[in-house]
Amino acid sequence: MEFIGSILEVIKCFGGPTCTYIDNHRKLEECMNDLREKVNVLNIRRGDLASKKEAELRHRRVVREEVEYWFKAVENENTEMEKIETKFSAVSYFSRARLGKLVRRKIAEVKEIHQQGNFLDGVAIDAPPTRGVKVETKDLEGEYNVKEQIWEYLMGDEVGMIGVCGMGGIGKTTIMKHINNQLLVDSHFDMVIWVTVSKELNIFKLQKDIADSLEESLPDNELQRVARLKHILEGKRYVLILDDVWKRFSLLDVGILEPTVGMGRKVVLTSRSIEVCTSMDCKVVKVKPLSKEESMNLFLDHVGHSVVQDQILKDIVNKIVEQCGGLPLSIVTIAGSMKGVDDICEWRNALIELEEHVKSVKESDIEVFERLKFSYDRLIDPNIQNCFLFCSLYPEDFVIKKVQLIEHWIDEGLLNGLETRQAMHDRGHSILNKLENNCLLERATTYLNEEGVKMHDVLRDMALYIKGHQFMAKAGMQLEELPSEQEWTVSVEKISLMENSILKVPPHIAPNCPHLSTLLLQNCRLRKIPGSFFKHLIGLKVLDLSSNIFVDLPDSISNLKNLNALILFNCLVLKCLPSLAELKALRKLDISFTSIKEVPHGIEMLENLRYLDLRAGNLKELPVGILPMISHIRCLIGDWLHLNGEEVSKLRKLEYVSCSFCDMQELKKYVESVQGKCPTNFKFGVGISFLSLLSHLDRFSPNFKDIRNQVTIVNCDMGRCDDIVVPNDLRSLSIWTCDDFKCLSDFPSFREATDLKICRICECKGIECVVDLSLSSCNALHNIEELYLHELRNLCEVVRGVAVENECTSHAPTPSAIFSSLKQFHMSFCSRVKKLFPVELLQGLQNLEKIRVQQCVQMEEITSEENHKGEGTTFVLPKLKSLELVDLPRLKSICSDGVLIITDSLQNLMIVDCPKVKRIPLSLPLLENGQPSLPPFLNTIRVRPSKSWESMKWDHPDAKDVLSPFVTYL
Template identity: 65%
Template sequence: MEFVGPIFEVLKYIGGQIKSYTDHHRKLEGNVNNLKRKLDELNVRKQDLESRMEAEIRNGKRIKNEVENWFEDVQKKNTEVGTIEEKFWDVSYFSRAHLGKLVCQKIEEVQRIYQQGNFPEGVAVDGPPASGVTLPMPNLEGEIDVKERIWEYLMGDEIGMIGVCGMGGIGKTTIMKHINNQLLKESEHFEKVIWVTVSKELNIFQLQEDIADSFKQSLPRGKLERATALKDILEGKRYVLILDDVWKRFSLLDVGIPEPTLSKERKMVLTSRSIEVCKSMGCEVVKVQPLSKEESMNLFLDHVGHSVLQNQNLEDIIGKIVEQCGGLPLAIVTIAGSMKGVDDLCEWRNALNELCERVKSVKGLDTEIFEHLKFSYDRLGDSKIQNCFLYCSLYPEDYVIEKVELIESWIDEGLLDGLGTRQAMHDRGHSILNKLENNCLLERAQDYFALGRFSESVKMHDVLRDMALYIVRNGHQYMVKAGMQLKEVQSEHEWTVDLEKVSLMKIISVYLKIPPHMSPQCPQLSTLLLQENRGLTSIPESFFKHMPGLKVLNLSSTGIKALPNSISNCKNLNALTLASCFRLEYVPSLAELRALRKLDLYETAIQKVPHGIELLENLTYLRVWSRFPKELPVGILPMLSHLQYLIVNKHLRGEEVGKLRKLEILECSFCNIQEFEEYAKSIQGKWPTNFYFQVGASELSLSQYSAVPSLKQFQNGVAFVNCDMVKIDHIHVPNGLSGLGTEKSDDFNCLSNIPFFHKVTELKSCDIWECEGIDCVVDLSLSSLNALHNMEELRLVNLGNLSEIVRVGSVAVESKSYALAIFSSLKGLHLNYCSKIKKLFPVELLQGLQNLENIELYSCWKMEEIIASGEEENHGEGAIILPKLKELVLINLPALKSICGGGAMIRSLQDLQIFNCPKLKRIPLALPLLENGQPSPPPSLRHINVWSSEWWESLEWDHPQAKHVLSRFLNK
């Protein structure tokens, strides 16, 4: 009987295994669908985190490594689930259970990653506490008395809350920018200066967020909790809060802003066009008056150029033109910008006559201002340039518009037609932007986008936006609600039959709804902008039924799951943008949309390529990026012979792509080297201007750009994955190839062994990932590799056998100096998970690294020295090495003992990060000495992020005061 128990347990185990096998087999379809849903939720969280990251980066924070790793995990899971999807359609009966088990594992992994993506303590590492942000500003002409009065109130003990009032364009914001920067520079009374632009549509949630961000703090989601949490953050702090462009009265208590104090603790300044708003909030009112005649003339001449007065006949006319501006700085600057470079007397007289007639013909202050500004608009002359300017009014107030995104929108609108190539259209677009900036109708801005990508941008002054809307109201029919607070789109009776353009982008609402069965009667509607409304989850089937004239539809970054079939009624549609609709699974047949020129399906969840795509013979732009479709069906691409822009993350056939003779931008993957070579043969040396290829990968794992790629930024590159690199000696080298990568190729031990590498002459960057065979990057005894002399970026990831970057070996003395300069152009070096390497650079290579700006080392467990010390060291005590090094990141290097030996120092460092380097005891920062012999911080230094206070205290310094001097840059 003693055997019964064990036998029962064995049978129980076998029974459990059989049941598990049966469940995995039987429930495969349901589990696959469940996996897809879980992955959709994960990607939505990814999108939300990207928005949080943008805000953190704008506030000077650095994204945490654990967040970056989380994004990599999400990307891997997308790829893995895509592979499972492919297997699911072809799985045999006997393999279903095995696949079902794998699906269940992936569901658990996706759920785990989803939970890890909560990041309750934030997604970024704080920089050192900053007192505020220095703002770019024009010179201040006049208003010195106003500025001094505001300053006295801030420094005094009688006024806590100040309201700066005046008409739009009078200079309120400029004055406060000067105050902001003066406070940062001169005042020791306040710990913090906080600047928030409020704008016409007051968004309490965003106002709270912006204030909290300035203190590197996050807030809870609940309304009451948020106000309480913000009040707790602000209580006890000494700050000046500047709220620019306030239109409505609001309760400080509801926001969570403590009452300002009379003493120099908490002061608040708001600017507004309304004196009533300022008074109702209890402000001491400071009114900004128009400029005097002399001040107006000085400002005008500063912008038009003082040389115009060399013509004595112009002096009287210019004086009268300036007088017409009524002392309004915005009008003066704008009109001066439009007249810059004009020296013809007749043209100046005509300008004066036009301005006089405008002012006589209108009534009302706002209208008078608009007519002054409209003078510069009219002087643009070209109706297409004018329409490019008016298009900017479709964006929300104070919105920072990425230049490339704006140019793409102009292309969609047909404003840059007739130029043939996409490059010519972008060149024309940049030319128009320059003209609008030079005429002071747009102002240059700079902004950070997803994942820290810096981009050139523009902004439209709020008064100029009002003027643009004033113009379109008189000649066009626009409905512009961009950036406003709405819970659902305008009721159907407001969608009038003569509407031409509707902008509902970036509505302030958690859930934006379109009423069910809504079907606006808008036969003239040509443009509908609904992008950046993540709360918009569905569109009624009838919505597009009566929009036959629709040409541009932008639904990017919305939460829709399906595009309604009624889109087929929009037979004149030119541009359909659905980028970053992560939940979008269904797009109806496009067979009826023969006029379509742009189709953007980037980062969607579509199950298959939309039906009828092969009939879109006018298509010039196609972007398809989804984890589900295995590949584009055979024969589709050759039908799209007008394509200029093609980005697809699936395998393409070389011969088919080669038939697209008009391609300027191409990003895709080829399943093997043979397909890539087939493509190269087909194009006969006529490579696209901008390209990126992956060869041998299952699909493109990551696009170079998550937003609209700029032609200037697009890097021409090829990445070989799972390829025998040593055997690649016959492949054509693309013209202009600047980026080369290899991944999971184990047949070479250094780049010198790769024949293809010797053919490349213009290489700017090189990536080597997961290549187990490589033990050094370049062996100088084999070859000096001319390809490396222009290289600026080198990334080495997960190379388990890499023992050195450069192997000097037995290089002949006469050629040694030339060979050691192979990295003379190198600016960035990144090593991740290279577990064998002990010394990064030999000391002999040091003289060839004079342009190195960035070193990032992660999880190189045996790394002991950055610059190896040795008998050949020629730098003495205090010698400056790596003269251009700006950023040094050292993370998880437990064996690291030295950055550089021999008493050498680094002078130009801006950012330093050191985590988990317990054996490192010296940071070789060169500290300038003052006249009294005390050290001062390096002028370039901005941030120091370190592992722990205990480690920082254990460091050894060359000067006893060094630690104290550097502490204010410290974030532990």
């Protein structure tokens, strides 16, 4: 080494480049330490800014977009740092200089990003004030006088507390929803707060709901919470609507300031009890039943006006409406159940049934239930009735995710008799539609914006009234202890204790419920279940223990020989299960998102198993030979497991599979073994457990998890083109960090994937073009709808070989038709691309809705025309809604001079940090006088820096003035 060192000293004399090379070689460790220190300092600043960002968000301010971009830049640097550390750990003697050069360059980058993080103007700006939430409403019928009376009290200074009372289903909530929306339009109050209280009053939850509505947080301490809430509300003019109050409580104990005359604070509560309203010093407004005329109008609006064209039928309808007692919920529900019926005999029979329901009933609630039960009875099919009744096991006012509900119906055996699980889900959706159409369920969305349904609280009470002692539904009641053993009666069939705070089950409790078939204990924070608990629950078929915090389950689980479904989803600390060998009836096992390390003992003995979810983070492998022993399985989810391709192919009844293969050869074995006949829904990861990439993939496509028939290939050898096989009905393809991947046109298997809709290519160093027309037609791209290209450092062009169009085979699409179905195009961090689309390609983008190009440092032109001679050319992109150009320092033009793009559907234009762009070639609609008008759907134009907008030129001299009101400077 001394000899080599002497040689290096001599080489220094040969000039600057050589000296730099030697410095990079010799000082690699020193530079690495410097880089680590600077990255650490950068992350400290990131932590400080993240804290500031969270504080600003708590105060309902909006984070600046440049700050968000800075955070993304820091994230990229940390990712790069991990790669450099990997290279450093294995660097050879002759590669040290090259790595040293990279490290020095990275040090400079990190320093620059650190300096950019000095946001002198702060990290956030003021957000427009949130005054409340607009809610969906139904038409009012006959409640106008009540609404006007409430409105008068709200606008006046004489009344602070208003109590809207009336029997269940009479329309109290509907009236207040209309008033809520009207208050949001009116400027009399600063804010409108809507909170649903429900039967089981919980002060802690009520306080949290009010704070959440105001986008504020509260401390855990009880006294501090009250003081904090009072402080938040003090000095504000607001209306607080408390819907569905069942018992009296003190506003001051909650932290709600007492409404006083002239202070601009109003509280409105709705209740079935006039005593509750008077005991809380409310000005009572009573909602009365609808008049006969109003009732008839509402009934006809829902059943159709044609039913009164026949005089005999009209008389029957009149009597049916009379039986509804002027109750809007009864009228709407019964009308829904009779919609589409035109047989007079059926109407006559319906009247007799309805009269029988209410003939001898005296108590008001039960009278309502019996009227509503008429619609339940008309469902006729016992399975559909049971599907409806099952919904009452969820908490009051709970939005039930549709897919989750249908899965529970399947577990209950309510959708049996169908060949496939897909058919069961289709049947489930059909039943949901029927229940919605009959007004027994209402459509809703979850807090994650997923499709759901909701049960009116009166209908829920009616369902529980129907089931009597067979159902024990104490869901969402904030219980801290399990119901006493005496409440677990011999006759009970279904028990729901979900969404409570029951930390433990008493050590010796052994409820005697031989007929209990369903026990729902999800999300109860359970820490321990004693072995005695399941001793007498011999008839149990469905056990849902999801989202609890126990470490293990008692051995007595193994004795539940009638169990059909064992659901342990999201039991994060669950580490092991007792043997399942005796659970011969088990059809569904879900251990996803648990800490289980080994496949449960006896799983190979479960001959009736149809659904298996093995997404447990610590479960690394499935022992060889298990899959063939459960070959009857229809749904297999094992995203974090590398499975054997041939073994998976033996599961001939699979309808849904989501798993990973270790390499392309295993995928090939699987595809060839099934002869291309994959399950109707598959998700395969190759090279890595592909769900570890979900966070990245979601950035590119928010609906990624819902995409069917996808293959994600990560860090695989793709050099042997003819050796690569993908399923024929592939719809989504993602290729990550496959450095020998050159071009989609190289692979015969990809060319024939004509169902392909989504394609992502990310961090592949070898790719120079996406498709090469000189090599093949690449038929698959003709149907592609979304294309994402990310961090392809050697990509030069999206489509190559446009000039040799005439040499293509006769069946090849022309360049203009290659992406004729494309709707979304995203490109980011592709540093060598200079020109994006040739004009020939642009002509075929008739379905394009969004273009986003970000941080492509060499990009000069979005669309180019090599032989353009300056004459005026116009292209129509009829569906383009969003054009986003971000951080393109060399971008000079969107397209050549004289070329215009017609985009009448444009909604969003974003040009950020593109300093050289001087012309926006969008053709605006023209008025009759020749002046430009706004694109009809335009929402916003976002620009940075502001001076770039001032310097931009438009083909029409007045275009800038027309568009300026829509400009937001970032």
